[in-house]
Amino acid sequence: MKKRQSDILSRLQEKKQLDLIQLAQEFEVSERTIRGDIQVLNELLEGKAVIRIAAKKVSVASETEFAKTVSELMGQSDYYQYKLSMEERKAIEALIMLCSNSYTTTSSLAERLSVSKSTIVSEIKELKELFEDHGLQLRPKTKFGFEVVGEEYLVRSFLLQLIPNSGNKEYFSSTYTSLVEQEIGRGCSRERVRHILLEQEHAYHVELTDGSFKDVENYLVAVSNRWNAGRMQGKAPAAAGKGLSQMAKEILDRLFEELELPLPLSQKETDALCSLLERCKYIRNEIQSDKDLINLQMQAAAFVYDVCGALKIADQISFAKYTSLLNHIDSSLQRLGSGQPTVKNPLLQELEEAYPHIFSVVEEKIKPLNKLLGETINRDEISYIVMYLIAVMETSRQQKKPISAVLVCSSGMCTALLLQAKLKQNFNIEIEDILSLHKFMGYDLDNVDLVISTVWIEHPEIPSVHISPMLTEKDIELLRNVIKRDVMHKKMQEENQNPVSDLILNYVQEYHQIVGQSDSQDNQEYRRLLMELNQKYTRKSSPEMKGKYLHELLCEDTIQLDVHAQDWQEAIRISGQLLLQHKDIQPRYIDKMIQLVKEYGPYIVFIPGVAVAHAGFLDGSLNLSVSLIRLDEPVCFHHETNDPVRLVACFSVENGRSHLLAFFHLVKLIADKNILKCILEAKSKREILDIIKFYELYGKEDD
Missing domain, CATH: 1.10.1790.10 (PRD domain)
Incomplete structure (x- = not known):
């Protein structure tokens, strides 16, 4: 396969349709030559006509068949089948020498690359200059061949430049990329490296884009082979930051352990990987270490x-x-x-x-x-x-019985969210999660009706559809057909349900009736009625979410109703005292909450009438918890628009984001004027806890 043919194949993988005239002009050949290239490609693809030419367009006849056969072809590629260009051959020659544990002869290079020895000899001078440009020497030794001499960090720097990566501006064919990965992966299990990297992504709540994941994977594969050859990093090109250093260290520790290496793992190795991770692109990144x-x-x-x-x-x-x-x-x-x-x-x-x-x-x-x-x-x-x-x-909210789907996208979260919005403008689809391709491989699809992907995937049990990130008219028609044919007949009839605010209002009304009709709140009949009421409104189990619910963090000991405070500082102290008594914070945490408001202003009053006080996890927080006080008379926090304040919540937090689900629900709950009114008029702490619990159990999450 010629480079031009491989380039055409790679571009078809990306776009599925190309213009015949433009291809001929770009490669400076005739249309007839391009047609000949397509014929060769179809012969290579198991002799099947998976690529067709019609109306001056080169397109894929069957996406499924095309993706499958191309994947198999890439795995079987070698230098006899794929004819390297001169520049590609020199890059591969340099790569082989860099990955070698000893000397490399011109004969071995010629045999490996399926070219004559004279071809390799003629290129040695240029290779020497190429190595010198990167601070290295290609040193010859009679009867042995050539050896790469230089600092390890320079060897790795040059090696990484030769590997196609997500930051390269130059275009690389998928066949050439596959051959390069075969070279750097000799003697090392990619599956093992990939498994370790996936584990650390999960452990540190980080998700790399597919391109960045592949960059790190290639680096670790190459580094593993350098370690096996006894080559360790003695100097790093630049100092690394601290944000990802622990993750980098654990990845390298795991690799060292699995490779059973006796060599010491230097800090320079951690710094080098950390620098690479910090240059990567992320879909999600939740690593944080700053005190503030x-x-x-x-x-x-x-x-x-x-x-x-x-x-x-x-x-x-x-x-x-x-x-x-x-x-x-x-x-x-x-x-x-x-x-x-x-x-x-x-x-x-x-x-x-x-x-x-x-x-x-x-x-x-x-x-x-x-x-x-x-x-x-x-x-x-x-x-x-x-x-x-x-x-x-732009998300449509008029549809009531959505199709549950996951969106697989390698381009990053912003692209995925815009595509998600376009999907919801045209379809009754609920996107349950946005995934990179490598995350999708281990994703639980039990409650998913449809997989929508911007990259080709195949799943035997769940209907899946491959679309463009731009969601073209052709994509829309394809989706409609898949939904109509494979998805809709599986959907159950919509279950009618009251909005959550109506549900809470109904509960409050019935609760007040029981309280009003009872002479004593200690008698058996009163307790029986309350138990029946709770069973009536809590018959549904809570949906699974990451983090603690607000009603799980609050308790009657951390709620106080109708207390008096002279000013905003005393209001925060009273709310903080509840957490102090509950042994969730140290005394200095209360002082820090007040100091933050003095320093940054009353930003904690971002909802009219409500303040949400907090400090940092290093400021005396012992446990994740929440307190809530309702003042008998509102106080002024000196906010331009949201004073006076009647409710003060206090969060004691842990490192990370475990508090965000409870915080999110608190904000949404008190932002609902009807529910806020119920809390302000509640007759007991138990009533407030039940209102919050019902909201969190019934609140519908719309993506």
Whole structure:
């Protein structure tokens, strides 16, 4: 297979349809030559006509058959079947020498690459210059061949440049990429490396994009072979940050353990991998270590609610989108805080022209975050936040019986969310999760009706459909056919159900009737009626969510009703005292909560009449917990619009994000005026706990 043919094959993998005339012009050959290339490719693909030419278009006849046969072809590729270009051959020759544990002869290179020895000899001079350009020497030894001499970090740096990766601007065919991976993977189990990397992704709540995952996988495969040859990192090219150092160390420790190496694992190895991880792109990234992290998270969470309230979509944002947006904001703030370059948004101009109002709202509401960070978050970073908000706003909410689906996308979370919004504009589809391809492989699909993917996948039990990230008319028609043929007949009839706020109002009304009719709240009849009432409204089990529910963190000991406070500081102290008595915080945690408000202003009052106080997990927090006090008379926190405050909640937090689900539910619950009214008028702590519990059990999450 010639390079041109491999290039055509790779492009068909990406686009599924190419223009015949444009291909001929690009490769500077005739249309007839391109037709001949297609014939050769069909012969290689098990002799099946999976690629066709019609109306000057080169297209895939069957996506399933095409993907399957191409995958098999890539796995069987060798240098006899695929004819390397001169530049590709020199890169492979350099790669073989870099991966070699000893000397490399011209004869062995010629045999490996299926070319004459004279061809290799003629290219040695250029190879020597290439190595010198990278600070290395290609040293000859008579009767032995050539040996690479130089610092280990320079060897690895050059080696990584030769491996096609997600950051390369140059185009590489999938066949060439497969051959390169075969070279660096000789003697090392990719499956073992992939398994370790997947484990650490899960352990550290990090999800790499598919491109970044492959980059790290290739690096670890190459490094494992260098270790086996006794080559350890003695010097790193640059100092690494601390954010991912523990993850990097554990990945390398696991590899060392499985390889059973007697060599010591140096800090330089950890630094080098850490530097690579910090350059990677993420779908989700929840690693945090900063002492002020929780304050940053709460400020960001307050911003999300504030901006959603201003755009009138606070009741529409789901926990999944809420955490996704927080992940992006956290990532942006960390990049800015550490001086890393901004991620440019190629859609910035189009977004500014189409959604000026959203930009205006975000820029106004993000000012407290700018103050906390000490610099202004720029338009590119803001534009990604705008994309998340657009995805929420454009999501259709008129359909009541959605199809449950997962979306597999390798392009990153913003692209996936925009595609998700487009899908919901055209279909009654509920996207349960957005996954990278490697995460999809182990995903539980028990409650999923449909798999939608921007990359080709095959699942024998669940209907799946391959679409473009742009969701073309052809994709829409394909989806309709799959839904009609494979999905809809499996769907059960819609179960009628009252909205959660109506449910709570009904409960409160019946609860008050029982209280009003009872002479004593200690008698047996009263307890029986309350038990029946609770059974009536809690017959459904809670949906599974990550994190603790608010009603699980609150208890009657951490709720106090109609207490008096002289000012906002005393209100925070009273709320904090409940957690102190419950042994969830140390005394200094209360002082820190007050100090944060003095330092950053009353941002904790981001909902009218409600304050959510907190400090960091290093400021004296012992356990994840929540307290709630209702004041007899409201107090002023000096907020421009949301004073006075009647309810004060206090969060004691742990490192990470375990508090976010409870925080999210608290915000959504008290943002509902009907439910807030019920809490303000509740006759007991038990009633408030039940209101919160019913909300969390019945509240429907819409993605």
